[in-house]
């Protein structure tokens with residue numbers, strides 16, 4: 136019989152969580168799969184996979200339009216996810232949750248509506264040097280079109296934002312600050328609350344790219360006081376093709392619609408169309424119904440976890456990986472910020488990351504290699520790319536040991 | 552050169568089949584092949600010699616001597632270097648006509664797609680295209 140303290144300690148049991156993820160239980164190139172590419176996309180638990188098939192088998196219908204039973208059921212399920220997302224990120228109302236195709240879709244929506252309406256010549260948009268291309272290119276496009284300027288918060292060698300420089304960039308010209316919460320390349324957790332406060336003092340609005348943060352950090356949009364927040368379902372154990380844009384109601388109300396079509400209208404005549412209310416104003420056409428319905432099950436999965444225990448577990452994996460890598464000859468860690476989560480990036484002085492990625496794959500280990508859609512950051516750091524191991528709830532200490540041992544062996548072999 | 556193009560292709564297929572489909576041995580074998588590539592002088596490693604369509608950097612330059620094409624190549628990644636070394640082994644010192652007329656059946660036979668993945672397979676196709684373009688250029692230049 137386990138003692139009481141032992142039970143308490145084992146509240147979070149990685150193996151029982153892991154058992155829920157069918158994709159993890161397979162051999163790759165003759166070795167048990169070690170999936171360390173979670174920052175690209177996470178694997179899905181059984182309840183998510185089952186929910187998708189359950190929807191198509193039982194409830195499939197188009198939403199918001201029919202009066203028949205299936206349409207009612209599908210609509211109810213779809214709207215349940217909106218409520219689930221609302222409570223997941225502590226939004227004030229469900230109407231502040233817009234479904235999109237992903238983080239990229241959410242950012243582009245803000246750029247093409249809020250940005251298009253409110254940016255003028257000589258206005259400024261601030262991003263950071265560690266943004267994903269998804270949070271760079273859309274802003275470049277609108278800035279070029281409007282004659283506005285894009286300003287960039289620099290990073291230190293360790294991969295931390297230099298807030299004094301940010302402070303200098305802020306002015307009455309700043310209209311929007313768009314910033315990543317957790318860097319997908321470095322794992323840095325940025326002090327977004329502070330960044331948001333400073334932006335608000337300057338009169339600017341803030342979009343938070345929570346693509347990576349969502350899986351590791353509990354998010355409260357009211358507490359953060361962000362104006363917009365974007366994330367993707369597929370990076371938080373949910374289906375691909377789903378995304379969320381949270382926006383404060385008054386901003387969403389002020390924004391014109393982006394895409395026109397069904398669902399987003401109130402009345403259409405050939406002379407004039409009046410638009411539907413929030414959130415439908417921004418959800419033109421038949422949405423990705425089945426996947427949105429399914430996303431609720433991913434959120435339920437996360438909320439069913441002891442998030443503090445999960446964070447401690449993931450932190451332990453990260454810490455162990457970084458310490459282990461640092462001890463291997465010729466390996467350099469990229470991204471050593473004080474506050475980090477989920478991601479260990481590294482390079483080797485003798486093995487190109489593409490070769491490293493292939494050699495690890497030959498041993499069943501999946502990591503990501505390359506610039507991770509952060510080419511400007513690579514340029515700032517003076518490197519071409521990195522090897523990136525990234526973690527989720529189901530990764531184990533044994534996997535980390537196997538990974539470190541394999542990297543060590545590869546480096547040794549290459550030396551000969 | 553006493554071996555024909557197809558004899559060398561068959562040799563490559565045999566070598567790979569000896570690895571028994573084991574991924575790790577195959578990857579290491581490809582990298583090992585790259586080690587046998589004659590070094591390329593730094594002055595040829597210029598932008599103009601980079602093969603387009605490869606994720607890794609691959610420099611390729613050629614010269615034409617006695618009616619035959621000769622290749623020099625290098626790459627910043629070991630696997631890619633191994634890949635191009637296979638092509639050079641098959642095509643170095645051949646006439647443009649021989650190169651252009653080659654059916655590179657060894658690629659399918661060794662299961663290249665499975666070994667190097669689709670992105671690298673695309674890069675490999677770019678190397679082949681570039682080498683054939685050089686051969687075509689020499690052929691036209693010398694009206695062979």
Ligand SMILES: Cc1ncc(COP(=O)(O)O)c(C=O)c1O
Pocket residue numbers: 174175236237238239240267269270315317318319344346347367508
């Ligand atoms: C920080 C960050 N922002 C944005 C994105 C884009 O997400 P998606 O491709 O799901 O739209 C990613 C995905 O890699 C990311 O890591």
